[in-house]
Amino acid sequence: MPHSFTSRIRWTGNTGDGTAHYRAYTRDWAVAVPGKPEIPCSNDPALGGNPxxxxxEDMLLSALAGCHMLWFLHLASEAGIVVTAYEDDPEGVAEGRPGGAQRFARVVLRPKITVKPGADLARAEAIHHQIHEVCFIARSVNFPxxxxPVFTVEG
Known part of the structure; x- marks a missing residue:
């Protein structure tokens, strides 16, 4: 069954002259999803954005890592693996294309996961490699x- 998503993107960088010239405006904008707080955004700082x-790019990387985390928590719960903490420091690597355009060449997720004693760490590791079959975001990107993962047992 189809499932749709909506969002509103609003440019907030008109400093008075619109896009009269390249430096006449900022690259600031906002994203809003109905019923959720607005998120102020900008462009990559290398392209004149607000650092x-x-x-x-931040949001794509975060969406990918977040989707992976949520699926890991779900599948770990089903496998009887009790997770007590999860954090990730993902890294996306961009590459230049002819004409100067960039794209993600690859992403590496580096989750640090704390589990309760007795957790099957081999099963926990295996779960990570199943997630790309079900994570909506991972299934939607065209880069590896x-x-x-790094696991720590409480105690």
């Missing part, structure tokens, strides 16, 4: 996504 705001 203090999220950019599309690696996984380098």
């Amino acid at each position: 203090g705001l999220m950019n599309p 996504v690696g996984i380098e």
